[in-house]
Amino acid sequence: MIDHTGIVVSDLGKARRFYDAIAKPLGLATADNGEESFVFGKSAEEPIPYLWVGITRPSYWVDGSRAGLNQMHVAFIAPSKQAVDEFHRAALSAGGRDNGKPGPREGAGQYYGAFVLDPDGNNIEACVRGQAAL
Template sequence: MFDHVKFGVSDYAASKAFFLKVLEPLGVTIAAEWPQTYGIELIGPTSKASLCLYQTEEKPAHLHLAFVAEKRQQVDAFYRAALEAGGKDNGAPGLRPRYHANYYAAFVIGPDGHNIEVVCHEPEA
């Protein structure tokens, strides 16, 4: 759907550590890194799209970022990792049938107040 998403963060080191830990269950790694003011690019193992973070003093509006998981266990692992990394619960892993019958997701609030979601659209294996 997109090539990359880039947004500013108020604490680059904290956000970098947070996103690397919470997205590790999805296989996300560092594709490239530059000075903090230009930031870091994160990418999944089979994705061409990337997530980029950079240091800024600006206070942008909060984002809702949703990452896709292939298995529900990845959603559960994301949620545990996010809470361990300092994320705040915004919706424990579970089905969200109001979206569709197999919408299994978890939500956390990241270091800058962004709503971070991981969703699996597949039925339970």
């Protein structure tokens, strides 16, 4: 189980538009977290797990790091295949780039997912497993 993860972006406004757009199909939300970041998760009532998205340079970065340099992969649980499809459409409409159209994935069993690159090139996925993926 993930508690939280975070990514650094180069343009907070572009990132916010992207994550606001993909939140609805996944049943998630964005929330302000200061002037240099926001969080992406379920709700204020259920704050963990979450994704921190911001422009602040993390203290743990090594020299030469920058937004988009070390591509991150984050997969979000979707409630249905329809939600995965909606996620993909919303992401592309909000400036994301296709990195794997919605569909089953070979060798993954009962799995249906879609991949997009966010405005900084991070690989963002929505997926559904089990019977809902068939």
